Amino acid sequence: MDEENKIKQPGEQKGEQKSQSEPEIEYLTEVKKPHRKKSSTAAKSSQKIKELESKLQKKEEEIEHLNKNVAKLKEEVLRQLADKENLRKRYEKEKEDYFQFALSDILSDLLTILDNFERALQSSNIDNQESFKQGVEMIYRQLRDLIFKRGVEPIEIKDKKFDPYLHQAFVTEESDEIDEMEVGEELQKGYTLKGRLLRPSLVKVIVPRQKDAE
Known part of the structure; x- marks a missing residue:
């Protein structure tokens, strides 16, 4: 009996030693696990930082x-x-130049008419009414042709x-002889410039007489 006990004691001691060493292994394992998790989290954080950058x-x-x-x-x-x-x-600038040149062109034509007026007034035959009338008519035609050439037309x-x-x-x-308004007489001639009204005709208007109410 004593020998059996002696033989078993080493086994039992080994078993006891094994059971005593197991908690140490578990403890070491428990210590290593948090270390691995921390390393993985740091790697993920580093990756996120790189992505954000x-x-x-x-x-x-x-x-x-x-x-x-x-x-x-x-x-x-x-x-x-x-x-x-x-x-x-x-x-x-171009518009200003255009109007200036256009005005100078018209003024140049008017100077010719002005010259003819001066000749008519300085004529030695001014007592001759027929000659004076012909001179005025010539000036009138010149002025009329000038404005007509510029697109002016009488109404x-x-x-x-x-x-x-x-x-x-x-x-x-x-x-009493009319039923609707009409022009009786032209007092001053009107003109258009290239189809647009330049000056209206000044007229005397005939209107129907209003009948007294019975």
Whole structure:
């Protein structure tokens, strides 16, 4: 019995030693697990930081690209505004020059008519009424042809119909012989310039007489 006990004791001691060493292994394992988890979390955080840095860099590049586009657009707008202003100034200058030259052309033609007036007034035959009349008629034709050449045309009164756009009533007269308003007499001739009203005709208007109420 004692020998068996002696034989078993080493086994039992080994078993006891094994059971005593197992908690140490479990403890070491428990210590290592948090270390691995911490390392994995750090790796993930580092990866996220790199991704954020990459996204931030892309955004900065996009912002820089947009700023360049804005600068180009601003420069283009300023250039177009400058071109528009230069075009406006050039147009104003050309318009001013056109009217000045057009006016000088008309004045040059009027000087010829003025010369003829002076000749008529200085004529030694001024006592000759027929000669004077012919001189005035010649000047009248020159002036008439001058304005007609510029696109001026007289307003013709057709069928005595009153047109408020072309005619201006200066006086009115009632009549029993008409049923609607009409032009009785032209007091001053009207003119159009290339189809547009330059001056209305000054006329006397005949209107139907109003009958007294019974």
